[in-house]
Amino acid sequence: MQEELTQLLYDALEKQDTLQLEQLVGDLQPADLAEFLHQESIETSLKLLTHLPINRRAEAFGYLDVPTQIKLAQAMTEEGLAQLFMHMNADERADLFNEMPEERQQGVLRRMAKEEREDLRRLASYEEGTCGAIMTSDYVTLPQGVKVNRALEIVRQTAPNAETIYQIYILDAAMQLVGTVSLRELILAKPTTEVDTVMTSDVVSVSVHELQEEAARKISRYDILALPVIDDQQRLVGIITYDDAMDVAEAEATEDIHKGASVGPLDEGFAKAKISSLYRRRINWLVLLVFANILSGAGIAFYEEVIESYVVLVFFLPLLVASGGNAGAQASTLMIRGLATGDVGARDWGKLLGRELIVSASLGLTMAVAISGIGLWRGGMDIAQIVALSMFAIVIVGSMIGMSLPFILNKLGWDPATASGPLVTSIADIVGVLIYFAIASMVLDLPLPG
Amino acid sequence: MQEELTQLLYDALEKQDTLQLEQLVGDLQPADLAEFLHQESIETSLKLLTHLPINRRAEAFGYLDVPTQIKLAQAMTEEGLAQLFMHMNADERADLFNEMPEERQQGVLRRMAKEEREDLRRLASYEEGTCGAIMTSDYVTLPQGVKVNRALEIVRQTAPNAETIYQIYILDAAMQLVGTVSLRELILAKPTTEVDTVMTSDVVSVSVHELQEEAARKISRYDILALPVIDDQQRLVGIITYDDAMDVAEAEATEDIHKGASVGPLDEGFAKAKISSLYRRRINWLVLLVFANILSGAGIAFYEEVIESYVVLVFFLPLLVASGGNAGAQASTLMIRGLATGDVGARDWGKLLGRELIVSASLGLTMAVAISGIGLWRGGMDIAQIVALSMFAIVIVGSMIGMSLPFILNKLGWDPATASGPLVTSIADIVGVLIYFAIASMVLDLPLPG
Known part of the structure; x- marks a missing residue:
């Protein structure tokens, strides 16, 4: 329509x-x-x-x-x-x-x-990103002690200019927030009772200096229509409505999704983003990751003699390191989103790491079996053994890195979402190269290089 | 507190x-x-x-x-x-x-x-995932033609049992939805007017069979408190409130984030997920990607002789293919999220692809310069030239793949989010290997293998 x-x-x-x-x-x-x-x-x-x-x-x-x-x-x-x-x-x-x-x-x-x-x-x-910056000042307040019928009159008078009249705030003489009442509760209450007896005095609120995400989180958790914002003296200074919280939540999810692929926050949205701003949001991580990947190259160079003797090993290199990176990216993504939604807390690390060990060992075993046949076909028994063992070890180590990195960043006070897929993949790649050639040297009974 | x-x-x-x-x-x-x-x-x-x-x-x-x-x-x-x-x-x-x-x-x-x-x-x-499955039947309706004062009385009587009384629905004799009015509009209207004159007849609604995401999208777009749900005969059968829409939006974002790392949807949430269910949600893609990466290995094997003559080329292999994959994952992630939020439409592809060409050429150029010094140091002029040229080409091609794949999937009626980071990276890897060795063969004037 x-x-x-x-x-x-x-x-x-x-x-x-x-x-x-x-x-x-x-x-x-x-x-x-x-x-x-x-x-x-x-x-x-x-x-x-x-x-x-x-x-x-x-x-x-x-x-x-x-x-x-x-x-x-x-x-x-x-x-x-x-x-x-x-x-x-x-x-x-x-x-x-x-x-x-x-x-x-x-x-x-x-x-x-x-x-x-x-x-x-x-x-x-108010500073951008804070609750103060998204709150509105168009709300309905009532003085303590007012009767319900008088309260409804006040609501009716304020209605044309308020952003919402469905949640109403009760202030004491010092303008401090002492309670909240819904219009529904007012309508159902006896006209001659005082609002104080129908109001809820345990009010969920945010400080004007808190981050917007905190407001969105509270509105979503407590199913709040309009969240009161208070200043340092507990005075009501604004409200944040559910529709603004939805916008904040969507923007936060977009930022996290972009971070997951090592893209910095785009203020203007992807469709309207300028070429220069897209370039700036992407280049830093790309160059940083190049230097991380040089370490993988250095790892390979370290085992140059092994490669010269067994070029067939190079054939399996991409799929082994990619598998460790993929399993690691899965683990870090699960963890980062869990931390962001509050599904997972910092104290759960030990338990989750234990579970991940079992999960990743099962994944590694399945993939080792899948790949050993190809190892046998391309390079014989020794190569099959090297490839299967490496796959098993690399998937487990990659997963452990992916599961731990967001936690460590969180502990350091950084954004866990910095542990993006590309970063975890790069780290898992370096480790994967070292594991692969170490196992190869052992199985093939080659002397350690260097 | x-x-x-x-x-x-x-x-x-x-x-x-x-x-x-x-x-x-x-x-x-x-x-x-x-x-x-x-x-x-x-x-x-x-x-x-x-x-x-x-x-x-x-x-x-x-x-x-x-x-x-x-x-x-x-x-x-x-x-x-x-x-x-x-x-x-x-x-x-x-x-x-x-x-x-x-x-x-x-x-x-x-x-x-x-x-x-x-x-x-x-x-x-109602089937899981549809609007019918999340709607509630506790809402307030008014018959057409009722006066405002009578309407307020009905609202007051229904208030204790309704999930919301702030949005009210007007039905005709056939129970079809003909309009909606907010409690605020009712309170502000003259008591003796008919609701028909204050109601909005252009009602945003969803069908009972539509997907939940569609309800969440409409509630967020139009800042709706409670969205009416209608059946095939235009009869009102339920409402979906903003708080349920927030839950749906959060679950959708989580699913998209997980998909971005090739993890299938976890019904029970990450923290509570069983080992067997985590295994199942991760193994399919991991194994599939192993087989995609075998193609990279095959590409390397194809150029075995080149590698044997210039082992130094292997040193740069991981960082070149990883860079293409990273740029591609950035592009696909930007595109998938843009499609999911409605920021980007299917008809924007051409325009976005053109912009991405310029962005990725700039990214590729920067990274080529960054890496050419290391090429010079490790392998001399020829190698520096090969590595810089390859980087430039691989980053552009990787980005183009990342930008296009979600669009192609969308056109085919698939979920664009299937173009996960790991999938795009794997495809970019294969192409990267081929580009790298083709350029190397050309610059080093080697005969084509085979």
Whole structure:
């Protein structure tokens, strides 16, 4: 249905059918309208936006990504932009504000009402990545001791401007958060009781300085609609809603997935990323890994004489080292995601390492059997024995490295996700080369090189 | 604060302090209580649960994973279990029901009221992974044409049993979904207007047969609190709430991350996974990749004479093929995640491939320069030239493979995530070996083997 609407919109745009246009824009979901705007020119986008009443305009505008918002904002009059600012969600406009050129910031601030201006300044002041930076200030509060019927009246009055009215916060005289109550609980409570008797006083909250991921984690764990954010004096300063938490969780998962392949965080998303930024996010690790792989080469060079006597050994080199790397990448990936979702804790290491030993020994055994036949065919009994033994040992060692590295990084206070597939694979490769040729030298009864 | 509570709970358990216990259990968040129960014995868990009033007991029970729920359910009396069932969320109890032994199912059904029984049977009948399987039947509906004040009365009456009362659905006489209204809109509307005039008739919904991911995607895209689920006759049959969508999104991200390292989906989570199930989820790809890597070995064997004449070439083999694989894994990971989040569409391939050509050429050039010095040092001018040229070509080709494979899989109707890091690396390895030795043969003016 949404696709049809978009098509109709294109047709109306082409025909310059203003009446049709106005009706279509009114029917579209803000998210769909935003996607449409992303693909259009600045002029078309501005024209379309003006067909919307200011509330819906601000809503659709909020769904655009910040670079597009900036482009549109630059093309608006200062008056038009200030009006848009007054109707945008407090958190979204603070994000936009932070990316605007300074003279434009000042111009807009000048045209805003004092209260809104101060609110914007405050929200825009928190460091990126913290709870403060994604919280909004549009929520409903109640003073302690208020009666339920009066509380419902307050909710009704605040409703048009609050981001949510379904979770309501109760403050004491010092503006400290003392409890929370859902609109459902208010509706079901007797009108003459005090909110204090229906509220929950064990409130799950985050500090304004905590990382966004922590807010997303709590919202997901406790199924919270809107998480209160408090400052160092326990005063309520904002809320983070479930939809923002979903966006944070998605961005975090994307970052972890990219890290898993040794790609740095892309601020602007993959589709829109510039060539230079893609280059920068990828080159560091690639070059670093080249130097790690030189060690594999050095390992091979160390056994040059063995290779010269038995060139057939080189045939099995790629598949043996790759198998250790693959098993290691599996183990590290399982571990990193387990740590990220909280499924696994740092104290579980010993237990998990023990389990991995059994799992990897089983994997190694299966693969040793699979490969020994080929060893026999290509190089005879000795080679089959070397290849099977090496496979078994390399898969176990690779898996142990993969399982341990994220834990060690975690202990050192680093991001366990740094133990990416390519890094684990490179380390497993080096170890794999050494194991393979050591076993080969032993079985073939060759003197140690050097 | 939650950690402290848990500690107190342990102390009270040890001291058998029932009064203290009761108070503590009452203060705990259901999610925290569930985590505590996960670590305790069945007996302790049952004892703790009985300290809770039935509503909170059902809520905490709903936070447990299904295997733990089953263990506890088996230890309860049929009467106790039926009572719990009557108070659980409709979607959670259907999940539990589906995993119970059949005689237990029958026993519980017999003790439930007719309406609840039919609801449970219906919800439990949908296939796993579909929207039907995660939807709940506890929502508020209004008939078309009802006045706002009457609507608010209906909401108040239904409130205690609905999973959410904040999004309300308007049905026509045929039970078809004709619109939706938020509680906020109802509260702000004039009491005497008809709901039809305040409702939104362009409702975003999913079909009961659609995949869960689709529901999660829509909820995230449109910031929906509760998404209506309709059957083939456009009748409303359930809703999916944002908190369930968050769980689905997290599980999907975990599955994609695991797939990225060639690990199959683990139903029970990594921490609790059995050795046999970890083995099964990892062995298939590992063995498959061994056989892919045999092709690399065959490529090396094909150039055996070249290697025998220039053993120094083997020194650079691991780092060259690894670089192609790493660049390819980066590209495929960026692409797979882009496709999964909707950041990238199938029609973007051409454009992205062109960009990747420039990015990978820059990466390849940088790495060629980095490695040529080592080539010069280890093997002289010829080797430096071979290694630099090979690096440049291998990084570009590896990246192109990584960027294309997810797209091709997508076109074939397969999951693009199948183009895992290890698979792309293996393919890039084979191609890397061939490129390297072909360039070496050319530069060293060796006859082609064979």
